[in-house]
Amino acid sequence: MRLPAGLYAQRRGRMAGQLLADLSMVVWVVLWWFVGRFTQRTIDAIADPLRTSGERAAQLTEQARQAAEQAGRVPGIGSELRKPFDGAVDSLSGVTTAISQQISSIEHAGLLLGWLVFAIPVVILLVIWLPLRVRFVRRARAAQVFIDAQADLDLFALRAMVGQPMHVIAKISDDPVAAWRRGDRDVIRALANAELRRTGLRPPVIDRRDRPA
Incomplete structure (x- = not known):
């Protein structure tokens, strides 16, 4: 069902x-x-x-x-x-x-x-x-709009760096801002996943062939 x-x-x-x-x-x-x-x-x-x-x-x-x-x-x-x-x-x-x-x-x-x-x-x-x-x-539906609109998780990664506890961010990266600026997709996805967890949503599935080399 x-x-x-x-x-x-x-x-x-x-x-x-x-x-x-x-x-x-x-x-x-x-x-x-x-x-x-x-x-x-x-x-x-x-x-x-x-x-x-x-x-x-x-x-x-x-x-x-x-x-x-x-x-x-x-x-x-x-x-x-x-x-x-x-x-x-x-x-x-x-x-x-x-x-x-x-x-x-x-x-x-x-x-x-x-x-x-x-x-x-x-x-x-x-x-x-x-x-x-x-x-x-309200939070889940608002978040779903952005997920449905684009596979890029930068927005949720930014929200994670602003709203997530420091110990959560530290487990993901020693320097998440620098990783985000250089486009580290693994760090960005981990940050976004931490933020999406609060709304109960899963990150979108991205084909590995579509990821930058």
Whole structure:
């Protein structure tokens, strides 16, 4: 499978590290999504007794309403008989409404807390991971433009002499500037390779027949 150009390093070691980091990010997101869902469901479960009470209150309300209707049909005294039942209906309706509001509050709290449990650790890691990936992609694609445009690695050799640590330069040449000025292709290629390593790119393959004698 060919990976999108510029998204991953061309060097296998660094590419493997990037793929592992990206996969770890995906696993992290999925893991905390499940933790957030578990948190939400756990809080929702607190409302289960209230849901049972609400159902029973609704049943009692309906029974009281039916009793009030039956009492109201008694000739002469029906209006008086149904008053206690109407009062019970009003009271039970208030209880049912209060229970529904409490259930709704618990559900909203569970949803909010579930999202917070999911979002906080994901955002923290995303703030660390995403800038590194974006910086690499921008640097790699910019470097790839120059590599694709010319086989000459002088530009990256110059960047290496400016940006690479001195001990890295010393391992390549005792006098890299003089070697670069006289066109020492082995030194230039070694310097460029050290610089390209930071972007995860490989130096272009140059046919030995094209190298100056």
